[in-house]
Structures are given as structure tokens and as C-alpha cells.
Amino acid sequence: MNLFDYTRPASVAEAIAAAQAPGAAYLGAGTNLLDLMKGGVVTPARLVDVTRLPGLDRLDVLDDGGVRVGALVRNSDLAHDPHFAKAYPAVAEALLSGASAQLRNAATAAGNLMQRTRCPYFADATSPCNKRTPGSGCAALGGATRLHAVLGWSEHCIATHPSDFCVPLAALDAVVEIEGAAGRREVALESFHRLPGDAPEREADLAPGELITAVRLPPEAAGFAAHSRYLKVRDRTSYAFAVVSAAAGLRLDGDRIAEARLALGGVALKPWRAREAESLLAGQAPDGTMFRKAADAALAGATPSGEANAFKIELARRILVRALTLAAAGTPERLPALPASPFAATFAAPSPSSAAAAPAGAAHG
Amino acid sequence: MIPLRLTVNGTAREVLLEDPRVTLLDLLRERLHLTGSKKGCDRGQCGACTVLVDGRRINACLALAISLDGASVTTIEGLADGDRLHPVQEAFIAHDGFQCGFCTPGQIMSAVGLIAEGQAGTDPERIREGMSGNLCRCGAYAGIGDAVLAAQTAGDGQAAGVMMREDAA
Numbered sequence: 001m002n003l004f005d006y007t008r009p010a011s012v013a014e015a016i017a018a019a020q021a022p023g024a025a026y027l028g029a030g031t032n033l034l035d036l037m038k039g040g041v042v043t044p045a046r047l048v049d050v051t052r053l054p055g056l057d058r059l060d061v062l063d064d065g066g067v068r069v070g071a072l073v074r075n076s077d078l079a080h081d082p083h084f085a086k087a088y089p090a091v092a093e094a095l096l097s098g099a100s101a102q103l104r105n106a107a108t109a110a111g112n113l114m115q116r117t118r119c120p121y122f123a124d125a126t127s128p129c130n131k132r133t134p135g136s137g138c139a140a141l142g143g144a145t146r147l148h149a150v151l152g153w154s155e156h157c158i159a160t161h162p163s164d165f166c167v168p169l170a171a172l173d174a175v176v177e178i179e180g181a182a183g184r185r186e187v188a189l190e191s192f193h194r195l196p197g198d199a200p201e202r203e204a205d206l207a208p209g210e211l212i213t214a215v216r217l218p219p220e221a222a223g224f225a226a227h228s229r230y231l232k233v234r235d236r237t238s239y240a241f242a243v244v245s246a247a248a249g250l251r252l253d254g255d256r257i258a259e260a261r262l263a264l265g266g267v268a269l270k271p272w273r274a275r276e277a278e279s280l281l282a283g284q285a286p287d288g289t290m291f292r293k294a295a296d297a298a299l300a301g302a303t304p305s306g307e308a309n310a311f312k313i314e315l316a317r318r319i320l321v322r323a324l325t326l327a328a329a330g331t332p333e334r335l336p337a338l339p340a341s342p343f344a345a346t347f348a349a350p351s352p353s354s355a356a357a358a359p360a361g362a363a364h365g
Numbered sequence: 366m367i368p369l370r371l372t373v374n375g376t377a378r379e380v381l382l383e384d385p386r387v388t389l390l391d392l393l394r395e396r397l398h399l400t401g402s403k404k405g406c407d408r409g410q411c412g413a414c415t416v417l418v419d420g421r422r423i424n425a426c427l428a429l430a431i432s433l434d435g436a437s438v439t440t441i442e443g444l445a446d447g448d449r450l451h452p453v454q455e456a457f458i459a460h461d462g463f464q465c466g467f468c469t470p471g472q473i474m475s476a477v478g479l480i481a482e483g484q485a486g487t488d489p490e491r492i493r494e495g496m497s498g499n500l501c502r503c504g505a506y507a508g509i510g511d512a513v514l515a516a517q518t519a520g521d522g523q524a525a526g527v528m529m530r531e532d533a534a
Contacts, residue, residue: 006367006385006431031427034388035408047385049432076421080484100498101479102412105421106428238497 001037008049012056012211016181018048019209026050026211028072029106031099032115040125041116041132051108056213059084065219068177071110071212075165076101078109088217089335090168090228090247096335097232098164100239110212112165113176113192114204117269118241119148119159130156131200145306147243150313151299152268157200158305161193161270168230168247170271171263172221180210189215193270200269224249224261228331231323232265233315242266244316248323250286257281257290262298262324267316274298277320286328288321295320369434373397374443382431389433390414390425393440401441401470405500412499415471415478416440422478424498441470444477453477453516462512464503475499476513487518 009015019026023045027033036042050056050072057072059081067087069078078084079095099107121127121139128137140148140158148158166189174189187205194202206212227250234240245265251258260281262274277294284290295317304310367382373393380396390407393399393416405413407426414425417439444451453476456462463469475496485491492513493506501509 001386004385006429008432027429027432029427030429030432031409031424034427034429038408047429049429051432076482100412101482101495102415102422102424102475102498103409103427105478106423238494 001034002040002043002045004044005046006049007046008052010052010054012053012179012213015048015050015053016179016209016211018046019211020181021046024048024209026114028108028111029074031103031107032111036116036123039123041123050211062216062219065222067217069109069215069217071108071214073109075099075104075107075109075112079104085335087222087225088168088172088228089225089331090230090249091165091172091217093228093230093335094164094168094232094245094247097230097245109165109215112163113189113212113215114206115162116203117159118162120144122159131159131196131203134199134201140306142306144308146308147241147266148305148309149268150302150304150309150316151264151272152195152270153305154196154198154200156198157196157269159196159200159269160266161268162241162266163271164230164232164242164245164265166193166271167245167263167265168228168249169215169217170273171247171249171261172224173218174221175216175218176212177214177216178206178210179213180207184213186216190271190273196269203269223251223259226331227252227327229323229326231319231326233319244312244319246316246319246323248320248327250281250324250327252286252328255285257284257286260294260324262294262320264298264316264320267302267312274320276300281324286324288325291321291324292317294324367431369431371430371433371435372437373399374439380430385429385431387430388426389416389418389428389430389438392430393425393438399440399442402474403467403470405468405471410500411468411471412475413468413471415474415499417474417478420481422475439474439477441474444473451477452519453480453512456512456516456519457509460508460512460515462505462508463501464505468499468501468503472496472499472501472509476509476516479513480517485517487514489514492517 007018009018025044027047027049056070058070060068075095079092085092122129127139149160170190175186176192177186192205230247232242232245242265247263249261260278262277264272277298280294302313369380371378393402403413405411409424409427415422416425418436479495485495
């Protein structure tokens with residue numbers, strides 16, 4: 001790990017001033033940053049410790065009914081907050097399907113947004129990587145690409161964004177609140193992370209020295225609470241990044257879908273909102289045929305970034321269908337359901353044709 | 366030199382850090398000579414370094430000590446009351462929750478944290494999920510799961526009310 005200058009400012013204004021120094025990085029829990037520093041992947045000259053900044057650890061219900069999640073709210077605290085979990089169950093389920101209990105106890109909301117890709121070539125400081133060293137090339141191309149992108153990738157970078165939390169946030173129109181030397185601004189989470197294009201080193205809509213202060217969920221986002229799921233498939237039952245994941249939310253009006261929300265994780269360098277699929281579902285009955293059409297639309301532009309990840313395209317379609325099917329059956333009483341366990345009843349999907357009728361969570365054990 | 370104050374296993378400790386790079390794990394092992402917390406991967410993947418900070422289990426290897434100034438830390442050395450073992454320690458012995466023992470301090474601290482969190486109840490599947498941040502390369506998972514379940518059951522009797530299991534076949 002490189003030597004760095006450490007500073008612990010007492011206010012947001014002081015933090016932003018301290019972060020103007022070249023090579024400065026904000027330090028939250030450090031669960032990703034310290035790991036990368038140990039590997040020599042990032043070498044910040046200064047760490048600006050934001051963990052004591054007043055007010056940023058608050059979780060507030062706003063006057064309009066929305067919720068503001070302070071940048072420092074820990075993943076586990078957010079997921080287990082009774083009001084939050086009830087209003088945004090897919091977000092709680094996503095949080096609790098990520099990392100391990102130890103990491104969720106430490107990791108912050110803003111840190112989750114700012115975590116780096118787990119592309120093994122990015123994490124290996126000796127491999128060419130356009131994200132780590134612009135212009136050096138991409139060692140992942142033609143390499144071991146089983147977990148790489150199938151949507152929105154470029155010849156400069158085929159990495160994926162690893163967050164679970166961000167997937168339902170994108171689906172639910174979350175907003176990122178940002179403060180910097182030039183003042184405050186906000187940006188939709190959906191457009192916060194950037195696709196690689198020809199500049200994969202530019203990962204987020206965040207200028208040097210800008211600080212995420214909160215993530216906000218609009219009041220409409222709670223309208224999907226009765227029919228929301230986050231479904232994650234991974235290479236082992238727990239404590240692994242998604243191969244593919246999906247957040248699905250339905251607002252039902254009688255036997256029709258009034259509005260659908262869909263996003264995919266593990267398929268692109270950002271949480272992938274599937275707006276065409278959402279449009280197709282509006283006004284339709286929640287059945288398997290429609291779900292498959294929506295899934296086809298969501299993956300219409302997908303192409304493998306390597307031979308080894310072609311399977312992710314059909315897997316993503318099936319995960320979307322299953323997430324929609326589970327959402328239609330209703331949000332389970334207890335969240336999170338055990339998200340990816342093959343032993344958990346709440347994972348087993350009812351057949352798509354009987355989605356609306358089948359109870360989730362039957363026949364466990 | 367940077368002064369750092371921590372309460373470790375109930376005792377106030379002050380350390381002068383000459384370097385901000387020291388992790389909580391290295392501070393515990395190298396400066397305070399509490400070598401019960403183990404350095405397995407040093408990258409947050411194995412859980413052998415699990416300790417409680419302000420009552421919550423975290424990976425000590427991925428926390429900068431200096432950032433935790435003022436915190437209260439509990440390590441495996443702080444669990445027993447003299448010769449009287451903590452119930453989770455007793456359960457690991459009773460259920461043979463180890464083989465070589467290297468991961469055991471982390472497993473036990475993680476289990477103490479898990480029980481305090483109150484989320485897993487007595488559902489073995491939720492206990493396994495809650496313990497997934499702790500690897501055991503000997504593969505003593507069956508005994509570990511039994512030990513945590515037994516400690517959970519003995520600890521507070523919170524049982525059927527929080528269970529997800531249903532009788533339906």
C-alpha cells in the first residue's frame with residue numbers, strides 16, 4: 001500500500017476543500033478502497049475520511065413521502081430499517097444479497113455506488129487495463145470473460161458494475177445528491193454510472209472533489225412495494241457477485257399491470273434499466289408470455305463480449321422472467337428472502353402461467 | 366505521530382501511529398499483541414479477522430485503525446470471563462466446530478455478531494447465509510453450523526416465532 005496523507009474533516013465543506021488536492025480520494029468504510037490499495041490498483045495521495053461528517057448517517061422520510069438515505073448509512077442498517085424495507089423491499093433484498101454480513105455492517109450507501117468493477121484484469125495491477133491506465137489496452141478481451149458484459153460494452157472495456165444495491169435503485173428512479181466546490185446538484189442514478197465508450201476511466205458523473213451526500217428514493221417508488229423482487233444468481237449460494245441479477249417491480253391494477261420497473265445487474269458497466277421492456281408490460285396481464293416478450297426486448301441489443309459469456313444473454317432473459325413471475329406473485333412477507341439459495345422456498349418460482357395465483361414461499365422443508 | 370485511542374476488550378488503549386496505513390487487524394496483532402484475530406487473506410474474503418467494533422462484526426483487515434479512533438473493539442481474547450468460556454465458545458467445543466482452528470476466532474466472533482443481530486433465528490439456512498463471510502478450509506461447516514444453532518437456541522430461546530419453515534411438504 002502506498003503512503004498517503006490522512007485527514008478527517010469536520011464538515012462537508014472542509015471535506016470538499018481537502019479533496020481538491022491532486023490524488024485525493026474520499027474514505028468511507030474502505031472495504032473496497034483498502035482492498036484495491038493493498039493490491040496497488042489505486043494509489044491515492046490523500047485519504048479524506050468522511051465517516052464522521054455530521055448528518056450524513058441519517059435516514060429520513062421526506063415530506064413528499066420519499067426517503068433520503070444519507071451517504072454514510074451502512075448497508076445492513078438500511079436493509080433492516082423496518083420502514084425502508086417495507087417501502088422498498090427489492091432494495092432491501094438486493095442489499096442483503098450483497099457481500100457478507102461483516103462487509104454489509106461496514107460498507108456505506110455512497111461507497112456502494114462508488115465501488116469499482118471486479119474485473120480480474122482491473123484488479124491485477126500488472127495487466128493492461130484502459131480503466132486503470134487509460135490507453136494501455138484491455139486484457140479482458142480474449143481472456144477469461146465468463147463474468148463480463150453483454151450490454152453496453154466497448155472494445156475499450158468489457159467490465160461490469162458489481163453492485164446489487166444500484167440495480168433496484170435504477171429501476172425505482174433513485175436520485176444521487178452531490179455536493180462540490182461549485183455547489184449542490186443531483187443526478188438520476190440511472191445516468192450516474194457511465195458506459196465505457198472510448199473512456200472507461202470516466203466511471204461516474206462525478207467531478208474530482210465532488211462528494212455524494214445522499215441517495216433519494218421518490219415517493220412513487222414505494223408504489224411497487226407489494227410486488228417487488230430482487231433475484232440474483234451467482235456461482236455459489238452466498239457471498240459472490242452476480243453472474244446476472246434482476247430487480248422487478250409491478251404496480252397492478254386489478255388483473256393488469258399498471259406500471260412495471262425492471263433493471264438488470266451483472267450485465268453491463270452500469271445497472272441496466274430495461275425501459276422498453278417496462279413499456280411493453282404496461283396495460284398487459286402479468287403472465288409468462290408477456291414476461292418473455294419483455295425479457296426479449298430487454299436483451300434485444302445484447303452481444304457477447306467474449307465466447308464465455310454468451311450464455312449470460314439467455315440467462316438474463318430467464319432471470320427477468322423469473323423475477324417478474326416472483327414479483328407478480330407478491331413480495332414475500334419476510335424480506336429478504338434467501339435470494340439465491342437453491343434450498344430456499346422463496347427462490348423457487350411458480351410457473352409463469354400461474355404467477356398471479358401461486359403463493360411465494362410454500363413448501364419449504 | 367498520530368495518537369489513537371481505542372477501548373479494546375473493555376480496556377482503554379492508546380497507541381501512537383507513525384503511519385496511517387495500519388489496519389485494525391495489524392494494530393491488534395502487531396501493536397497490541399492480541400494475535401487471536403487471524404490474518405488469512407487480508408482482503409476481506411475469508412473472515413478470519415472478524416472482530417466486533419461498537420458491537421458490530423466487521424473485517425478488521427479492511428478497516429483503517431486511524432479511522433476508528435474512539436471505537437470499542439471486542440476480539441476473541443475478550444469473550445471469556447476468566448476461565449469461564451463464552452456460550453458460543455462452549456458451543457464450538459461441544460459441536461466440534463473446527464479442525465485446524467485457524468478460522469475459529471473469526472468464526473466465533475462472527476457467530477457472536479450474528480446472534481446479536483437477531484436476523485437468523487434458529488433457521489439453519491439463515492445461519493449458513495449469515496456465516497457466509499467466514500471460510501473454513503478444513504470444511505468444518507457442519508459442526509460450525511450446529512454450534513451456532515446451539516448457541517442461538519441456548520442464548521435467548523428465540524425460536525419458532527422468527528422461523529420461515531413451514532410444515533407444508
